[in-house]
Every structure is written in C-alpha cells, then in structure tokens.
Amino acid sequence: MSEKPLILVTNDDGVLAPGIRFLIDVMKEIGEVVVVAPSSPQSAMGHAITINSTLSLEKLNIDKDLKAEYSCSGTPVDCVKIALSEILDRKPDLCVSGINHGSNSSINVIYSGTMSAAVEAGIEGIPAIGFSLLDFSWNAKFEHTKTYIKQITTEVLKNGLPKGVVLNVNLPKEEIKGIKICRQAKASWQESFDKRTSPHGKEYYWLSGEFVNQDAGEDTDEWALKHNYASIVPVQFDLTAYHAIQQLNDWEL
Amino acid sequence: MSEKPLILVTNDDGVLAPGIRFLIDVMKEIGEVVVVAPSSPQSAMGHAITINSTLSLEKLNIDKDLKAEYSCSGTPVDCVKIALSEILDRKPDLCVSGINHGSNSSINVIYSGTMSAAVEAGIEGIPAIGFSLLDFSWNAKFEHTKTYIKQITTEVLKNGLPKGVVLNVNLPKEEIKGIKICRQAKASWQESFDKRTSPHGKEYYWLSGEFVNQDAGEDTDEWALKHNYASIVPVQFDLTAYHAIQQLNDWEL
Numbered sequence: 001m002s003e004k005p006l007i008l009v010t011n012d013d014g015v016l017a018p019g020i021r022f023l024i025d026v027m028k029e030i031g032e033v034v035v036v037a038p039s040s041p042q043s044a045m046g047h048a049i050t051i052n053s054t055l056s057l058e059k060l061n062i063d064k065d066l067k068a069e070y071s072c073s074g075t076p077v078d079c080v081k082i083a084l085s086e087i088l089d090r091k092p093d094l095c096v097s098g099i100n101h102g103s104n105s106s107i108n109v110i111y112s113g114t115m116s117a118a119v120e121a122g123i124e125g126i127p128a129i130g131f132s133l134l135d136f137s138w139n140a141k142f143e144h145t146k147t148y149i150k151q152i153t154t155e156v157l158k159n160g161l162p163k164g165v166v167l168n169v170n171l172p173k174e175e176i177k178g179i180k181i182c183r184q185a186k187a188s189w190q191e192s193f194d195k196r197t198s199p200h201g202k203e204y205y206w207l208s209g210e211f212v213n214q215d216a217g218e219d220t221d222e223w224a225l226k227h228n229y230a231s232i233v234p235v236q237f238d239l240t241a242y243h244a245i246q247q248l249n250d251w252e253l
Numbered sequence: 254m255s256e257k258p259l260i261l262v263t264n265d266d267g268v269l270a271p272g273i274r275f276l277i278d279v280m281k282e283i284g285e286v287v288v289v290a291p292s293s294p295q296s297a298m299g300h301a302i303t304i305n306s307t308l309s310l311e312k313l314n315i316d317k318d319l320k321a322e323y324s325c326s327g328t329p330v331d332c333v334k335i336a337l338s339e340i341l342d343r344k345p346d347l348c349v350s351g352i353n354h355g356s357n358s359s360i361n362v363i364y365s366g367t368m369s370a371a372v373e374a375g376i377e378g379i380p381a382i383g384f385s386l387l388d389f390s391w392n393a394k395f396e397h398t399k400t401y402i403k404q405i406t407t408e409v410l411k412n413g414l415p416k417g418v419v420l421n422v423n424l425p426k427e428e429i430k431g432i433k434i435c436r437q438a439k440a441s442w443q444e445s446f447d448k449r450t451s452p453h454g455k456e457y458y459w460l461s462g463e464f465v466n467q468d469a470g471e472d473t474d475e476w477a478l479k480h481n482y483a484s485i486v487p488v489q490f491d492l493t494a495y496h497a498i499q500q501l502n503d504w505e506l
Contacts, residue, residue, distance in 0.1 A: 044303075045299070046301045046302070051460055054458060055446075055460060056456070057456070081446075082446060161497075162496070162497045186417075195339070206308075234501060241489035
C-alpha cells in the first residue's frame with residue numbers, strides 16, 4: 001500500500017467519549033482518518049438499526065487533522081452504514097470501533113454496539129476491529145494500550161483478516177503482559193431487576209445484573225484478561241451451528 | 254413430561270401483531286402459555302437491551318386462556334430477561350418468538366429482534382425457536398404455517414436442542430413444500446439512503462436498501478425459501494471463528 005490507508009473510526013459511547021478520541025489519535029499515526037460516530041451514548045444497542053425513524057448527520061471540526069468527522073443520530077451500525085453509503089468516496093481499508101469504556105469480552109460481544117459496528121463493516125468486506133478497555137469510567141486511562149492497538153492494527157493492515165471474520169480486542173485496565181488469541185468464554189448475565197415506584201405511583205424497573213463466567217478454560221478471553229493479557233477473539237457473523245445440522249436432519253420433519 | 258410444557262411467547266412486532274396472536278393460538282394447543290412481548294414495534298433492534306432508561310410492564314387480558322400476558326416497554330431481549338426474572342416462577346420448557354411479519358433468513362438473523370429474543374433464551378439454557386413469515390404485510394396469512402410450526406415445536410420439546418443452539422425458522426408466504434435444514438446464506442444489504450429536507454431546512458435520511466444474496470449454494474436458507482421450503486438454520490451464539498485462531502497465532506503479536 002503506497003498511499004496511507006483510509007481508516008473509518010466509530011464507537012458506541014458517542015463521538016465525544018475519551019475512548020474514541022484516544023483511538024482517533026492512534027489511528028492518525030497510521031492512516032487517513034474519517035470519523036462517523038453516534039451523537040449520544042449507544043451502549044448495549046447490539047446490532048440495532050434505525051428503520052422506523054430518520055437519521056441526521058452533523059459535520060464536526062473537533063480535530064483539524066482528520067479527513068472528515070461526523071456525528072450521527074443513530075446506532076453504531078447506522079454510523080457504519082451511512083459512512084459507507086453517504087460519506088466515504090471509497091471503501092475504507094479498515095474500520096476500528098471503540099475504545100469502548102468497559103469490557104466486551106465473552107457473551108458481551110452480542111450486546112455490544114462497539115462490536116456490532118465492527119461486524120457491520122465486516123459484512124461489507126472491510127477488515128474491522130473492536131477495541132474495549134476493562135474500565136467503565138469516563139476518566140479511564142488509555143495510554144498503556146497504545147502500543148498494543150498500533151501493533152494489532154498494523155498486523156491487520158499487513159495480513160488482512162480471514163473472510164467473514166472481525167476481531168474483538170479487549171484490553172486490561174492497567175498493566176498489559178502480552179496478547180492472547182482466544183475463544184469466547186461461555187458466560188451469561190444473572191439478571192436482577194431493580195423494581196421502583198414513581199412519584200405518580202407507577203411501577204418501573206431498572207435492568208441490572210451480575211456477569212457469571214461458567215467457563216474454566218484457559219483458552220478463553222476471560223482467562224486471558226484475568227491474567228492481564230489483552231485478548232483477541234476472531235468473531236464471525238455466519239451464525240450457522242454447522243455441527244448441529246446433521247443432528248437436526250435425523251428429526252422427524 | 255407429564256405436565257403440559259410451559260412456553261414463553263414473545264416477538265418484535267409488538268404484542269398486538271397478528272403474527273404473535275397466531276403463534277399464541279398454536280402454542281395453546283401444545284402447552285401452558287405466558288406472553289411477554291413489546292408494547293410497540295421493535296423490528297431491527299437486534300440484541301439491544303435497555304440500560305440507560307427504565308422499563309415498564311403492563312398486565313394484559315387479551316386472551317383469557319393464557320397463564321399470563323404482559324406487554325413490556327423495552328426491546329425483545331428485554332422482554333425475555335424480565336419474563337425470566339420477574340414474571341415466570343420457573344424456567345420455561347420452551348421460548349418461541351414471532352411469527353415475524355417478514356423474513357429473517359440469511360444475514361437478517363443479526364438485525365432481527367425476533368431472533369435476538371430466541372438467542373437470549375438460548376443463552377439462558379432454554380430451547381428456543383424464532384419463526385418468521387416471508388410477508389411483511391400486517392394482513393399476512395398465517396394459517397398454512399400451522400402444521401409446520403406444531404411439528405417443529407413438538408420435535409424440539411421431544412428432542413431438546415444441542416447446547417448453545419437455537420432455531421431460526423423461516424416460512425414461505427404461501428404454499429409450503431416441506432422443511433429443509435440449512436446454513437445461513439452469505440448475503441448483505443446494499444444500502445441506499447433516501448436524503449430529504451425537512452420543512453425547516455434540515456437534511457435527514459431514511460435508511461433503505463436492497464438485499465443481495467451472494468450465495469449460489471443449494472444448502473442455504475435462501476435456496477430453500479426460493480423453492481418453497483420452510484428453512485431451519487441452527488444458530489449459535491458462541492461467535493468465535495475457531496478456524497481463524499491458528500492463523501492469528503502465526504501473526505507477529
């Protein structure tokens with residue numbers, strides 16, 4: 001690649017989140033950057049898209065060194081779709097999403113707006129990476145992740161990614177010992193709804209819950225992160241459970 | 254199973270949609286039914302959950318023959334979570350979602366609120382099936398799907414489902430020739446945004462697009478549906494691309 005690679009940056013915490021501003025700074029050292037990110041926080045939006053209402057774009061000038069920067073009123077997946085269709089004049093060489101404030105390891109990949117944006121780019125044939133930091137705080141520290149993000153990004157640009165695969169990268173909160181290629185740990189959320197009563201007497205609920213890792217494997221993202229490694233899970237969007245097809249063919253259907 | 258199975262019914266088109274009312278009627282012939290479905294349409298919400306605002310439940314009495322029926326202000330996945338945590342007194346034997354007004358074949362599984370509800374039940378270890386009809390119309394005809402839905406549901410109750418797998422069932426609009434166990438066709442949406450100007454001079458967009466099937470395989474859901482078969486794709490929520498792990502381990506990381 002003689003020219004600088006064209007990199008689309010998005011996230012789910014919103015265009016002003018410190019995580020995406022840090023990621024933009026790192027990507028500026030690697031390529032030409034276009035940002036299209038949600039105008040407001042869109043955490044846990046999964047692969048939602050906006051079909052029953054309209055979308056708007058706002059041109060921003062937060063960082064003068066970017067090729068273009070927009071906020072979009074929609075979800076992270078909307079941002080990728082509108083960037084590819086209405087903003088970019090060619091397919092980007094890479095899409096990066098994040099850095100998410102908070103983990104997207106294990107089953108969280110499925111709820112994550114950050115990862116859904118990366119998956120959407122992957123569906124469009126664009127190499128894509130979602131980055132998440134194990135720190136929910138708005139004031140989270142990102143500096144220690146820089147060399148790892150640059151290294152992973154450079155390898156993806158150099159090697160490409162297997163067809164139908166995007167990367168889910170989770171980064172420890174502080175010291176990072178290295179990188180492990182992992183599988184998604186088997187885990188789920190143990191829900192607990194916090195039931196309250198409004199001043200007008202109407203009951204309502206806050207969704208809350210506790211993450212439960214049911215997986216003792218040492219090849220999982222949860223294991224890697226617990227031992228201070230950055231985890232990379234290759235993620236696919238062909239959801240077919242191929243191993244189950246034969247079994248279902250034996251049914252009386 | 255000596256007692257009647259306990260069946261949780263949900264959807265993404267909302268609790269009043271003809272598709273879920275039809276599915277409820279079929280399930281009443283098989284088991285004891287609890288309905289928890291969105292109070293308003295939630296199509297294309299993917300695996301979104303509500304964490305930045307509150308949820309409310311409303312007890313309904315549309316159908317006197319049900320064990321319980323509620324609408325929930327949230328997404329399809331919220332409905333499953335709140336049903337399991339706040340409404341049901343034991344884990345249901347089955348969760349069915351739909352019948353969706355419109356196809357959820359191929360890559361649409363990823364955007365679909367109908368299928369995300371089934372996946373959420375699957376994560377919780379509950380056998381789950383999403384049903385979708387290839388007709389977007391509110392006045393769609395469902396009667397011809399009944400024997401197929403009963404047959405598939407009965408087989409799932411009899412055999413269970415492989416661990417970590419839920420079923421994505423799509424049903425032809427009219428005549429059904431039989432059932433095929435399929436893989437998810439490789440396809441994507443070719444976006445086209447319809448750009449308009451509001452009466453106040455502000456530009457906005459409607460997301461639109463055309464479905465493009467890039468897959469000529471005869472073992473796909475698209476092939477089956479095109480040839481008037483109902484398609485069943487076993488869907489998994491471990492998104493790890495296992496085949497890519499070795500390749501990534503060869504990188505300089």
